[in-house]
Amino acid sequence: MSVYALETEALGVSFGRFRAVDGVSLKVAKGELRVLLGANGAGKTTLMDLISGRTRSTSGRVLLNGRDVTNLREYRIARAGIGRKFQIPSIFTGLTVRQNIEVAQSHHPGVFSNLRIGRSAADRARVEEVIDLVGLSDQMKTEAGTLSHGQIQWLELGMLMIQSPDVILLDEPTAGMTQAETGKTAAIINRLKGNQTMLVVEHDMAFVRDIAEKITVLHLGRVLAEGTVAEIESDAAVRAAYLGSQEISAC
Template sequence: MMAAALTLDGLGVDFSGFKAVSGVSTVVEDGELRVLLGANGAGKTTLMDLVSGRTASTEGRVFLFDQEITNREEHIIARAGLGRKFQLPSIFKELTIRRNLEVASCPSRGVFANLGFGFPKSSRDRVDEVLELTGLTDLAEGIAANLSHGQTQWLELGLLIVQNPKVLLLDEPTAGMTAGETQKTAQIINGLKGRHTVIVVEHDMAFVREIAERITVLHLGQIIAEGNMAAIEMNEKVREAYLGSGGIH
């Protein structure tokens, strides 16, 4: 039996009478790639805020493996093994791509360690592996400020992966990307399957088709369907919910 990496039990938040997320319960298995799908305003990002500690919930509980992380501080949740990538990247623009990854991967947060003293071979190997996975090996010695939008997003994803979180939350990872960049992002995320538990918040259906194993559909802050791509596309509730926004494409 597979272990549950992330368990949401009746999770919700009430903002002065407005239930942005209400009674959300789901279990994401260890190593699973889950897509959280919904139109704008469905509550996807708010739900990720509740899981990652950015917003305090007013109902329900969150478990990371067997550890309860409900309403803990963000840095404590991160230390427990939950990593999150936001839409806007935060990289060290003046450093090289490799240096960015080295700083992020440093097992010791001390200044000397970050300057390269005692940087273990295992960490160097991990950096090389992440450069390969994100397709940035040939650019490794270049300055991060010179990267394109898509490359910057891949570096940001790399900064998260190199820290080896147990669960990764990716918030609309293809926002603003070209079709080619979106396709490559799908390849990168597919490369994480099985090694990490990944939850992707998205509304680009073409992208979702490329990566989805299991999909959870949110509408007005509640789960209305869960299943594989075929089941979601056939689901009447999903079709009704999406009719107003032009249906699922």
């Protein structure tokens, strides 16, 4: 089996004549947290779309634990083990935090049958473990519709985690969060590091510094640089690409 949870090989897509992602090769090790950085329009979201099957690639391959999942249907890629969290929440507002996690855990179709079926002690323990991981133990019985923006994002992360995906894709996990919520999100991600492979798109450099091990910088659809936070921040090509932008220099 591959030592890499996620690999892209010369992955690309063209929209008409425009090459939004142009031959991107990434190797993300099992348990690694990889941050994707890049200016607006660099191709970060499109790359996530290609990996998760939302957009069909026109060249290259995507490998999950060495298995080719290129251009499978989105639900099949999710089922294979690539979980994605979007910015728009998809929680059940009338259910409690715990019930939301239980619904996500169950493989049985239908919300209400999910709540009625018996759960093993191991399943219940895993629900509590995940709720603890995302920092919502005190809100276990809280109706999800009354949670704050940050808490909703953590609940959604928990709903992904309970399905034990091999790889989690997070698109700007701190968008719209307060500073305190951003700090807590960094703590959650740091707790997952090492056990959970993650690919995270993020603009907030202070947050990136808090969580990043290795960063891949995209520019005009290509990999411009790869390295640690310190390496990336001192990279002349990255600085040149960001010139005039606040993203790296200001943080």
